[in-house]
Amino acid sequence: MTYISGFVLAVPTANYDKYLKTVEDSLGLFKGYGVTRVIEAWGDDVPEGEVTDFRRAVKATPDETIVFSWHEYPDKATADAAARIMMNDPAMEAFGANMPFDGARMIYGGFAGLHEVGTRGGRPGYVDGSLIPVKTARKDDYRALLERQGAIFSERGATRFVDAWGDNVPDGKLTDFRKAVAATADETVVFSFIEWPSKAVRDAAWQEIYTDPRMHEEDASGDEARRVFGGFVPLLDA
Numbered sequence: 001m002t003y004i005s006g007f008v009l010a011v012p013t014a015n016y017d018k019y020l021k022t023v024e025d026s027l028g029l030f031k032g033y034g035v036t037r038v039i040e041a042w043g044d045d046v047p048e049g050e051v052t053d054f055r056r057a058v059k060a061t062p063d064e065t066i067v068f069s070w071h072e073y074p075d076k077a078t079a080d081a082a083a084r085i086m087m088n089d090p091a092m093e094a095f096g097a098n099m100p101f102d103g104a105r106m107i108y109g110g111f112a113g114l115h116e117v118g119t120r121g122g123r124p125g126y127v128d129g130s131l132i133p134v135k136t137a138r139k140d141d142y143r144a145l146l147e148r149q150g151a152i153f154s155e156r157g158a159t160r161f162v163d164a165w166g167d168n169v170p171d172g173k174l175t176d177f178r179k180a181v182a183a184t185a186d187e188t189v190v191f192s193f194i195e196w197p198s199k200a201v202r203d204a205a206w207q208e209i210y211t212d213p214r215m216h217e218e219d220a221s222g223d224e225a226r227r228v229f230g231g232f233v234p235l236l237d238a
Helices: 013-025 027-032 076-086 090-097 136-155 199-211
Strands: 003-012 037-045 064-073 107-118 126-135 160-168 187-196 228-237
Touching: 003 013, 003 076, 003 160, 013 027, 013 037, 013 064, 013 228, 027 090, 037 126, 064 076, 064 187, 064 228, 076 107, 107 136, 107 187, 126 136, 126 199, 136 160, 136 187, 136 199, 187 199, 199 228
Parallel strands: none
Antiparallel strands: 003 064, 003 107, 037 064, 037 228, 107 160, 126 187, 126 228, 160 187
């Protein structure tokens, strides 16, 4: 199953064009490491939460926009090999030195595929991204929940529904994935995204999904009160 390197960052809104050029220029570099797909998505519908949200996760300022991004690898072995190369690649060091955002607040980590429905390779018109803490001991229960929910989203027009289990999620000095969802020691962070053909399809689907009784079947493996979520417009899909 697909292995995911996930990222969340705050980019100065005025640096939209600079950021897009930076990620476009980096494609050759990451493909050389074995990345099979790069998605960069610009914050569009990113609500504030009572307990957690994307803006708090990266300590975003009012003049910054949240970017939700991921790199796909064919497997964990390829991702691990890429990470070892990146650590000593001068090209990666140069890339990091010229990022048009505060890299110290970027959160990142590696996630092993947990459940996936849909077709890879289609270009989404819109993306829902989320993070949630799940009881580590209840991984199988959460996967069973995803199997039920993935079918619902597919029925409503989602083209891809992916959830990936925290595998290599480092602690950060300022920000990290665990802090983003206030994860406890017995919890694992799940990185999730849903691809839609358009925002209109997504908006219409959610109206029906909220009222679908199958979405409200009891399950306490993940804490929805601490889920971080938002809607994003794809900047780059390569």
